[in-house]
Amino acid sequence: MPHILDGSRFWCQGYSEPGSGSDLASLRTAAVREGDDFVVNGQKIWTTQAHIADWIFCLVRTSAEGKPQEGISFLLIDMKTPGIEVKPIYSIDGDHHLNEVYFTDVRVPVKNLVGNENEGWTYAKYLLGHERAGIAGTDIIVNGLANLKTVHDYLSETAGDSYQADAFAKRHAELSVRYESLQMLENRALFAEEGSGDSLILPLPMKTLGTELQQDMGDLAYDMLGADSTVLFSADFEPTVGDNEPNYRATAPNHTHAMLFNRASTIFGGTTEVQKGIMSKFVLGL
Secondary structure, eight states: OHHHHTTSSOEEEEOOBTTBSSSGGGOOOEEEEETTEEEEEEEEOSOTTTTTOSEEEEEEEOOOSSSGGGGEEEEEEETTSTTEEEEEEEOTTSOEEEEEEEEEEEEEEGGGBOSSTTOHHHHHHHHHHHHHHHHTOHHHHHHHHHHHHHHHHHHHHHSOTTSOHHHHHHHHHHHHHHHHHHHHHHHHHHTSOTTSHHHHHTHHHHHHHHHHHHHHHHHHHHHHHGGGGOOEEOTTSOEEOOTTOOHHHHTHHHHHHHHHHTTSTTTTTSOHHHHHHHHHHHTSOO
16 A cells, blocks of 8 residues: 555556457456466456556456356456466557457466455445546546637637637536536535435436536647647657747647547546436446
8 A cells, every 4th residue: 555655666458358348247267266276267458557557456256156246356466477468559549558458378367356256246336436537527627628728719819700709608617517417526526424324326317417428628729720630640650740839739639638538538537328217227227
């Protein structure tokens, strides 16, 4: 824990697999106990920052008995362990933050098991609640709305009659109202009693509302900037802009990057469709 708190040890999350993303209970990466070790074989995918991580907390299958959720365990694995291979995935925003992680006869001490064997699903669900609340991105959204306001004000004064100032101002106001709704959900979640229905359910609508809002903010920025939102990528996927660009144009790579990156925000951490399915079942009883 001290290494996590002081930032000296960086972790990545080994959940998703090919064919086991939103249907996480179908994961197949196996951990077989041999003496004082688990021997891990399998593959994880979309693993954020695995290429720079020191450790990975990983869901592995330790039993094929009973329901799929009942045979999953939670292991902590040193990324320097022999048998681990990391391969990069470049996403549509041009960045390398995603990876494939392969495990081939990776030996992990049994002492690295978190909690009880075959109960990892319970721990993973608890962590996912916090992750989804974070993915909602209230801090990102409030800063993004302020940035959009700055760009809008500048363009209203300089872009001429072709700039649809009133229409863009209306869209910005609508996004701001949705942000207020997200804030109210966040406050309810923060003050919900630990283990209560609200504490378990509220991260789902937060994640859904927040990620859709992030996408719509990116679309608004792209529409406001028009041709100036176009960013050329060099061979190494670095965005390039000309020298001596006006201030608002200098921000274009950031807006374009956000717009492209946020295409995935309604997928990672559990797709919007899955979140709505869970809410319809446990909140509306459908």
